[in-house]
Amino acid sequence: MNRFRRLSLAFAVAGVVGVAAPAAASALSRITISGATASYPMVSLLAQKYIKTHPKKVSFKITQGGAQIGINDVAAGRVSIGDVSRDPVAADPPGLVFYPVAKYGICVITNKANPLANLSSAQVSSIFTGKTVSWSAVPGATASGPIDVISRTSVAGVLTNFQTLFLEGKKVSTKAAEEPSEGLMRAKVEGDPQAIGFVSNYQSDKGTVNAVGYNGVACNHENVKNGTYAGTARFYEVTKGKATGAASAFIGWIEKSAAAAKIINTQWLTI
Amino acid sequence: MLERLRHPWSDNRAERTLGAVSLLVCALVVAMVVFVGIHAWPIFEHNGLSWLGSGGDLGRQLAAMQNTTQHPPPSAYHLRAWTLIYGTLLTTAGAVVLALAISIFSSIFIVELAPVRLRRIAIPVIRLLASVPSVIYGLIGILVLVPFVGNDLISTAQKESVQNVVELTGAGLSVTVVILTVMITPIMVALICEALVSVPNSWREGAVALGVNPVRAMLAVTLRAARPAIVAAAVLATARALGESIMISMVSGSRAFSPKPIDGLVFFFEPLRTLASGIVDYHEGIGAPALGSALYAWALLLLFSAFVLSIGGYLIKLPLRKYQVRG
Numbered sequence: 001m002n003r004f005r006r007l008s009l010a011f012a013v014a015g016v017v018g019v020a021a022p023a024a025a026s027a028l029s030r031i032t033i034s035g036a037t038a039s040y041p042m043v044s045l046l047a048q049k050y051i052k053t054h055p056k057k058v059s060f061k062i063t064q065g066g067a068q069i070g071i072n073d074v075a076a077g078r079v080s081i082g083d084v085s086r087d088p089v090a091a092d093p094p095g096l097v098f099y100p101v102a103k104y105g106i107c108v109i110t111n112k113a114n115p116l117a118n119l120s121s122a123q124v125s126s127i128f129t130g131k132t133v134s135w136s137a138v139p140g141a142t143a144s145g146p147i148d149v150i151s152r153t154s155v156a157g158v159l160t161n162f163q164t165l166f167l168e169g170k171k172v173s174t175k176a177a178e179e180p181s182e183g184l185m186r187a188k189v190e191g192d193p194q195a196i197g198f199v200s201n202y203q204s205d206k207g208t209v210n211a212v213g214y215n216g217v218a219c220n221h222e223n224v225k226n227g228t229y230a231g232t233a234r235f236y237e238v239t240k241g242k243a244t245g246a247a248s249a250f251i252g253w254i255e256k257s258a259a260a261a262k263i264i265n266t267q268w269l270t271i
Numbered sequence: 272m273l274e275r276l277r278h279p280w281s282d283n284r285a286e287r288t289l290g291a292v293s294l295l296v297c298a299l300v301v302a303m304v305v306f307v308g309i310h311a312w313p314i315f316e317h318n319g320l321s322w323l324g325s326g327g328d329l330g331r332q333l334a335a336m337q338n339t340t341q342h343p344p345p346s347a348y349h350l351r352a353w354t355l356i357y358g359t360l361l362t363t364a365g366a367v368v369l370a371l372a373i374s375i376f377s378s379i380f381i382v383e384l385a386p387v388r389l390r391r392i393a394i395p396v397i398r399l400l401a402s403v404p405s406v407i408y409g410l411i412g413i414l415v416l417v418p419f420v421g422n423d424l425i426s427t428a429q430k431e432s433v434q435n436v437v438e439l440t441g442a443g444l445s446v447t448v449v450i451l452t453v454m455i456t457p458i459m460v461a462l463i464c465e466a467l468v469s470v471p472n473s474w475r476e477g478a479v480a481l482g483v484n485p486v487r488a489m490l491a492v493t494l495r496a497a498r499p500a501i502v503a504a505a506v507l508a509t510a511r512a513l514g515e516s517i518m519i520s521m522v523s524g525s526r527a528f529s530p531k532p533i534d535g536l537v538f539f540f541e542p543l544r545t546l547a548s549g550i551v552d553y554h555e556g557i558g559a560p561a562l563g564s565a566l567y568a569w570a571l572l573l574l575f576s577a578f579v580l581s582i583g584g585y586l587i588k589l590p591l592r593k594y595q596v597r598g
Contacts, residue, residue, distance in 0.1 A: 065555065072558030090340050091559050133434050145427040146434040153525070154334035155556035174328045175438050177542060178525045180552045184413070191418035192440050194430075 028059045029246040035070020035083030036157050037182050038200040039235040042102060043083055045263050046254055053259060058246050066181070067157030071096070074238050080247040082238040085200070086157035087164075097243065098236040101254050103269040105201035106162055106231045107211040107219035109186070113193045114143035118213035121230075124166050127196060130173030135194065143194050150188050150197035151176035158182065161233040162198050166214070202267050225269050235268070304574060310567035313560070317348035322568065325353035329527035329544075333553060336561035343561045350565050354527045356572070358543035361444065361530065362519065363512040366451035370508055373452070374459035375494070375501065381460070382467040383489055394464060401457035409518035412450050417441040417522055420540065429537050437541055442524035445539040450518060455508035462507065466500030467493055498591045506584035513576060516547035523548055546573055 033043060040062070047060040070082030075093040088098050108124060110116050117140055119127070126132040128149055135143040151172040152159040163169060179185040182203050189195045189209050196212075201219060204211040211219045214231055223229040237243075237251050254260045261270045280288075314322055332350055339347040381393050421441020430439050470493045478488035494501075524542020527549070532538050544552065546569045556562040 068555035068558060072555075075558065089338065091338055093341055093558065134431075146430045146438070148438050148440045150440075153552050153555070154330065154337050155553060155559075155562075171331075171334070174330050175436070176526070177438060177440055177442065178330065178552065180520060180525065180555075184521065187413055188417075188440070188442075191414070192421050195440065 028057065030059050030061065031081065031246050031250055032079040033060065033062045033070075033081045033083060034065060034073045034079045035238075036067040036085035036235070037064045038067075038085040038104070038158055038202070039083045039102070040064040041202055042235065042264065042268055046260055047250075049259055049263055050250060050253060053253075053257075058250070066155060068155045070238060074240050077240060080239070081243075081251070084157060084236040084238050085233070086160040087234065088236075089160065095241055096238050097241060098238050099243070099251050099255070100234045100271050101237050101251070102235045102264045103224065103232050103271065104235060104267075105219055105221075105224035105229050106158060106165065106198055106233055107201050107204040108166070108196065108198050108214060108231075109189050109204050109209040109211055110141075110196050111143070111189055111191075111193045112208070112210055114141055115210045116141050116212050118216055121166065121215055124214065125168065125170065128167055128172050128176075129170050130175055145194055148192055148195040149173055149176040150185055150192075150195050151178050152182075152185060153178045153180050156180075158198070158200060158233075162231075165231045165233060166198075205267065221267060225265070232269075234271070304571075307567050307571050307574060311564060311571045313348055313564040314350055314568040317345050318350055322350040322352055323356060323572075324351055325357075325529075326351040329354050333527075333556075333562060333565065336565060337556050337559045339559070339561060341560060343559075347561045348564070350568070352546075352565075352569065354529050355544055355546045355549050355569065357529050358523070358527075359513065359545040359547070361543065362447050362451055362523075362545055363509060365444075365448040366455060366512050367505060367509050369448065369452045370456045370459055371501075371505055374456050374463055374504070377456075378460050378463040378467055379489060379494070382464055383493070394461070397457045397460050397464070401461055403454075405454060405515055405518040406521075408450050408454055409521035412446055412518065412522035413442075416446045416450070420446055425540050429540070433534060433537055433541075437526075437528055439537065439540045440524060440542070441540070442522050443540045443542045444523075444530050447519055447523045447543070450522060451512050451515060454515070454518070455511055458511065459504040459508050462504035463497060463501055466497035470496045499588045502584060502587050502591065506580055510577060510580055513580070514547055514573065516545075516551045519545050519548035520551040525552060 044062055047062060067084045067086055070084050071092055073079040074082030075096060108119060127147060133146055135141045135145060135147055163171060179188055182199050185197050185199055186203050186209055189197045201224060213219060217223050217228050219229060224232055239247055243251050264270050329352065336347055381390055418441060425439050474492050475488050478492045479485060523544060525544060526542040527544045528542050530538050530541035530543055550566050550569055553562060553566060557566055
């Protein structure tokens with residue numbers, strides 16, 4: 001047997017193994033999910049738990065990219081479930097069904113070196129719409145000089161909710177930098193003592209930024225839970241038409257089971 | 272099947288197979304341009320070519336595109352994207368000019384002046400640098416350079432001088448151009464070094480023998496002979512700079528703003544957005560018909576500029592062929 005033949009035999013064996021492995025896995029029904037970066041940590045924890053409680057039934061493929069990606073993918077039939085961090089809007093493709101699964105807080109954040117304790121709704125509105133431009137006009141701020149407002153790109157779900165909940169529907173100033181993800185938003189505020197931005201409470205709980213209170217209520221899990229924190233929005237699982245099959249079972253499990261509720265209540269809140 | 276492939280192919284068969292493969296590549300390129308063109312068409316239909324011009328705030332226009340229904344009215348397609356084109360030209364031109372100067376001088380040093388041992392280490396290391404993924408440069412930029420520029424280089428007075436127009440957070444023109452330069456210089460150095468090495472030694476020796484001093488010989492003979500390679504390197508580097516997206520998205524300040532030279536020193540700190548980084552920043556919104564069409568229009572413009580670039584590079588090289596060496 002010459003070298004070439006041995007090589008081609010090796011390739012043939014590798015090919016058979018490669019084909020056989022996915023065939024074995026396809027006995028499980030597969031749930032594919034894509035969408036919001038904000039809800040990704042929650043959904044991946046839920047999926048891990050679901051696999052444990054329903055052994056050998058389902059497998060998951062979860063990717064993140066943004067609320068709008070979830071909407072696009074599920075509408076085009078590329079995934080079975082889309083994760084969305086904002087309420088439905090007019091521009092959404094027709095025929096999507098939104099299942100609310102959890103509530104989360106949106107925190108206004110500043111740099112650690114500027115441990116601002118609280119902002120009123122008028123102050124938040126004035127800062128983010130660009131009327132207040134200097135930290136010296138904000139009582140309680142230790143930073144000085146101009147305020148660096150950091151926002152998200154207009155396709156971000158959290159931005160939509162932030163403008164509805166905190167700015168009464170007004171738009172964030174066009175001067176603001178627009179970050180494409182929650183992670184980059186946090187990195188930007190971490191590195192800039194004069195920055196102010198907003199993220200979901202899961203991101204602000206990591207302690208690298210200062211979460212600012214809103215109207216005298218601190219932005220933390222307890223206050224989101226007991227309903228005193230005003231900046232609370234909802235995560236949705238979205239399907240094309242009514243959920244069916246494995247996706248329906250998974251969404252039903254999130255909505256009803258005690259195990260799912262326990263996970264959601266660690267950082268977020270059940271509906 | 273495998274057994275048959277092992278026998279030497281007849282000329283006829285090899286010709287047809289290879290021809291088919293190369294035709295397939297051409298067909299793919301054409302299909303891609305047509306696909307992007309079809310998706311970009313609504314923007315041209317509603318704006319003509321005036322979407323290349325300036326006017327209004329681009330961020331607001333894109334938000335309006337995002338917030339319409341699935342069947343947007345013609346008014347939703349309003350787009351004036353000059354800011355992005357300007358940002359792309361500014362960063363690309365800045366980085367390529369800087370990189371050209373740095374790479375020509377460092378190539379001359381490596382090939383002509385450096386001790387052999389240093390040259391043996393330097394060339395492979397530069398090749399390695401040329402293949403570093405751009406997202407790594409972006410990370411270094413956002414974690415190290417942006418905070419440094421924002422907190423240590425930009426003074427409060429400078430921030431206040433423009434605070435009613437734009438925020439200076441550190442991310443902006445200077446950081447973008449510096450990182451872009453670092454990214455494209457290794458490619459250019461690698462190409463130019465190769466060309467300089469392949470200039471026949473006898474040319475140089477001939478010049479020196481005629482009484483020209485070595486530095487003059489280097490500039491007048493060696494560098495002259497390597498000009499086509501320098502142009503090729505510049506074209507390749509420009510293509511990479513034009514298409515760079517993720518790194519620029521991370522360090523450019525992510526705001527559709529046109530830096531204004533009239534602002535003096537502050538100009539270098541002003542944020543911007545390029546065509547490619549705009550596509551990355553807004554790729555989520557591709558499902559909204561108007562915004563999706565805008566993204567495809569930017570992509571079409573990038574494709575078009577790549578064609579212009581390669582044709583332009585070819586035309587520039589034509590008169591330089593006279594003393595060409597194989598690079």
